[in-house]
Amino acid sequence: MKTIIEPFRIKAVEPIRMTHLGERRQILARAHYNLFAIRSRDVMIDLLTDSGVAAMSGDQWAAIMRGDESYAGSPSFTRFEAAVKALMPFKHVIPTHQGRAAEAILFSLLGGAGRIIPSNTHFDTTRGNIEATGAEALDLPCSENGDPNSLALFKGDMDIERLKSLLEREGARVPCVMLTITNNAGGGQPASLANIRAVAELAHAFGKPFIIDGCRFAENAWFIKVRERGQSERSIPDIVRDVFACADGMTMSAKKDAFANIGGWLALNDDALAAEARTRLILTEGFPTYGGLAGRDLDAIAQGLAEIVDEDYLRYRVRVNEYVTERLASAGVPVVRPAGGHAVFLDAGRLLPHIPPLEYPGQALAVALYETGGVRGCEIGSVMFGRRPDGSEAPAAMELVRLAMPRRVYTQSHADYLIEVILAVHAERERLRGFRIVEQPLRLRHFTAKFEPLS
Numbered sequence: 001m002k003t004i005i006e007p008f009r010i011k012a013v014e015p016i017r018m019t020h021l022g023e024r025r026q027i028l029a030r031a032h033y034n035l036f037a038i039r040s041r042d043v044m045i046d047l048l049t050d051s052g053v054a055a056m057s058g059d060q061w062a063a064i065m066r067g068d069e070s071y072a073g074s075p076s077f078t079r080f081e082a083a084v085k086a087l088m089p090f091k092h093v094i095p096t097h098q099g100r101a102a103e104a105i106l107f108s109l110l111g112g113a114g115r116i117i118p119s120n121t122h123f124d125t126t127r128g129n130i131e132a133t134g135a136e137a138l139d140l141p142c143s144e145n146g147d148p149n150s151l152a153l154f155k156g157d158m159d160i161e162r163l164k165s166l167l168e169r170e171g172a173r174v175p176c177v178m179l180t181i182t183n184n185a186g187g188g189q190p191a192s193l194a195n196i197r198a199v200a201e202l203a204h205a206f207g208k209p210f211i212i213d214g215c216r217f218a219e220n221a222w223f224i225k226v227r228e229r230g231q232s233e234r235s236i237p238d239i240v241r242d243v244f245a246c247a248d249g250m251t252m253s254a255k256k257d258a259f260a261n262i263g264g265w266l267a268l269n270d271d272a273l274a275a276e277a278r279t280r281l282i283l284t285e286g287f288p289t290y291g292g293l294a295g296r297d298l299d300a301i302a303q304g305l306a307e308i309v310d311e312d313y314l315r316y317r318v319r320v321n322e323y324v325t326e327r328l329a330s331a332g333v334p335v336v337r338p339a340g341g342h343a344v345f346l347d348a349g350r351l352l353p354h355i356p357p358l359e360y361p362g363q364a365l366a367v368a369l370y371e372t373g374g375v376r377g378c379e380i381g382s383v384m385f386g387r388r389p390d391g392s393e394a395p396a397a398m399e400l401v402r403l404a405m406p407r408r409v410y411t412q413s414h415a416d417y418l419i420e421v422i423l424a425v426h427a428e429r430e431r432l433r434g435f436r437i438v439e440q441p442l443r444l445r446h447f448t449a450k451f452e453p454l455s
């Protein structure tokens with residue numbers, strides 16, 4: 001059969017509250033046009049993020065009941081640690097309440113003024129945590145990444161030549177080399193096993209630890225399996241193990257490819273660094289056998305890791321975004337292609353060429369999708385990345401709107417509705433106007449900034 005069905009049945013449902021256009025206009029004004037300020041009950045299709053919003057399986061809910069809340073030495077930790085190590089063979093696994101807590105601990109040890117931390121593209125919290133220590137977060141994506149028309153299969157790759165020249169010129173200032181898989185901020189695009197190995201080799205040749213931000217490791221492994229020469233016959237867990245065998249450590253958000261609603265971890269091979277990280281963990285998160293989590297969360301993650309590497313799931317997962325992307329592209333809507341693993345990325349820069357970058361075309365498009373159809377997406381452009389640490393503004397490399405797909409939550413008809421909303425906004429695109437920011441914090445401003453529409 002050609003139809004790829006959702007590989008699950010639905011046992012519990014959450015009703016969607018229908019809203020109408022006039023209501024949504026009022027809601028937008030009250031939220032100062034920041035979609036993060038809208039209550040979720042006022043959203044019909046919530047694609048703000050794929051983080052922490054997965055539908056857990058019956059087995060995960062059962063695991064929640066198995067959770068043991070002992071302060072030290074809980075069997076939940078043992079199960080969690082074994083599940084992580086089965087896929088990611090690191091010596092030390094340190095649970096944290098989210099990915100960003102793992103980043104904060106790692107960069108409190110490796111960051112600091114004058115240092116440079118390169119990656120294919122840093123995610124926003126990674127960048128925030130690096131910059132908070134005074135270090136520089138440097139993005140070195142491959143050249144195809146910046147070209148929304150390029151159909152290159154591994155647009156999440158890192159630019160090896162630029163990494164090499166950085167290490168030659170500024171090696172003393174680089175404490176580690178990072179790689180984000182898949183490359184979230186760069187369009188949810190995968191990095192190839194060949195590129196991951198090349199980055200690792202280069203880092204190691206210069207004596208630098210190689211750290212993977214592995215939030216979407218399973219989606220990345222699926223892309224390696226179906227797109228990379230010689231990988232198609234291999235199992236997903238085998239590919240995952242190969243990827244992490246190259247690395248000296250990882251940061252992880254279990255809210256992504258572990259089907260959990262909360263959680264994360266920092267994994268390291270270096271004993272001394274891990275000991276320092278555990279000391280920081282006790283200070284800011286909790287005892288090393290629970291980190292910032294309840295025992296039941298550790299069990300939900302352990303079960304989620306067993307489920308996320310399922311090929312039927314990954315085939316369906318990636319297909320949803322391909323389907324939406326193909327339908328939009330064939331109707332002339334500018335989208336990032338090929339489709340990303342966890343999201344559809346609309347190219348607001350090309351869709352709204354009459355809105356200059358610092359009038360935030362991505363914000364204008366995201367607001368219009370909510371107004372028109374109650375769909376909540378997320379600007380990934382000059383609102384998110386346009387403010388420098390010194391407070392000045394510069395346009396981001398791309399003006400995107402990310403429509404992130406929660407795992408196992410929405411169905412085919414939701415995808416069809418989404419396409420209809422986007423096409424309706426596209427038909428009216430010339431009427432859309434930009435925004436100005438009237439209130440904002442210094443860092444991570446997209447979460448709390450207030451906007452005013454330009455007339």
Ligand SMILES: *Cc1c(COP(=O)(O)O)cnc(C)c1O
Pocket residue numbers: 051097098099100101123125126180184213215252253254255256263264
């Ligand atoms: C979500 C995410 C993080 C941060 O994880 P949280 O659990 O949200 O703190 C880091 N890197 C990437 C690539 C992510 O997608």
